[in-house]
Amino acid sequence: MASASMVLGGLATHASRTMMLAELSLLLEAVPAGSSSNDYARAVTDDNVLLKAASSTRKKTLRHLRELYALDERDVTFGILRKLWEYDPPSRPLLALLMAITRDGLLRTTVPVIVEAPFGDAVDAGRLSEAVGAAFSTRLTSDVRAKVGRNTASSWTQSGHLKGRAKKVRVRAGVSAGAVVFALILGHLHGVRGLPLYDTVWSRSLDASGNEIDALAFAASQRGWMEYRRMGEVAEFGFSKLLPRRDEYRG
Structure with a gap:
């Protein structure tokens, strides 16, 4: 049995991608529960269930999905996510967010900005990048911090905490x-x-x-x-x- 995904800062996928809810949803729809880690990988790279044209893009997408979600049901947390994904479909955006928070320290750093923002308040990528900069000022360039701000803003939109494109506003996520x-x-x-x-x-x-x-x-x-x-x-x-x-x- 693989250990639980208790990374808490070991990975930083949001320096290059969002939490990729759409890709995760497609993958879990295509690969049945009880499948092996190799089955998930083949679905992405060989079967191209995520509809990525280039082989290099498929491999990169697989790497990022593994960083955030493990994609191995022997991993305690992914195994639980997989079960709850089937039990309670309305919870899927928050299930993905909760596991991504666990495994990506950059996304987790932005939690206080989101949860402390009043509903209806404007929350832009700049506020999120400032939080990341305060925590990782010596490790990230200004360009990377800005990209993390945009990516985390997108993830919080996917999870239902933010709404809007050019101007993002804090809304209440749907919890189940x-x-x-x-x-x-x-x-x-x-x-x-x-x-x-x-x-x-x-x-x-x-x-x-x-x-x-x-x-x-x-x-x-x-x-x-x-x-x-x-x-x-x-x-x-x-x-x-x-x-x-x-x-x-x-x-």
Whole structure:
């Protein structure tokens, strides 16, 4: 069993691409669950399910998708994403965002800009590039920071947090139970337990209040996607249906 995708800063795909929701969606539609890592690769490079004309473009796209999503169901987080992708289609944009946040430090650096912006506020690529520059000022040139700003703005638009082309405005993303489960599991895999799971970087990216997250977590438990117990300010969550057996523990 491959380890979970707990990169947290090891990759920086947004220096060259967005979170590529359209490509991920096409790929997961073409490749059935339970497929091998090689099956995902062949679908991109040989079968050209993403409709990229040049072989070099197919290989580059595959590399970036692997950076963000692993594309290997032995990887704990991609395996969970793949299941939730089928269980709860409305959650797909947020599922992709949550995994991309985990694996790309550049995108994760922009989370505070987005979640702290009031709905209706203008959020342009410049604000996002400033956040990236503050965190990576000695490692990125001004041109790269500007490109990261544009790419992260596009990703936040794909996830439903921003709306518009030339002028992007903060809007509320549509959250559903599958995205809540994934956010809680990602926090769980990072060692967070109980109600603090409602306040991780992943949960804050859901555009939902603690009460809304709690209600959706309960709804997910009713569907059998997770275990939920709560008495007042004490909560216990389990993920035995989604986590591999060696990771079946409660928090």
